[in-house]
Amino acid sequence: MNALDPVHPGEILEEEFIKPLGLSAYRMAAMLHVPRTRIERLVRGETPVTLDTALRLARLFGTTAQFWINLQTRYDLLTRAPALEAELQSIEPLATA
Secondary structure (H helix, E strand, C coil): CCCCCCCCHHHHHHHHHHHHHCCCHHHHHHHHCCCHHHHHHHHCCCCCCCHHHHHHHHHHHCCCHHHHHHHHHHHHHHHHHHHHHHHHHCCCCCCCC
16 A cells, blocks of 8 residues: 555544554444444444544544544545546536636
């Protein structure tokens, strides 16, 4: 992986927060008042960071919800935009004033 490869927010969560703090998915889910499976799926990159999750993570870790949303948005842009490239190129931009 290079510096420009997309990194799922779940990987950041695991590597920068869960592992260093010695948390389990079960314990963290209990602290966040969410199902354990939400944390497990997020860490595996199977589900995105929702606004609800971002707000909870921000509260727990002393970050901002915007931090988590930005991670998710960057990941989405880097992983989804290439698949839409041909379709996007077919859109004729409006002339600017």
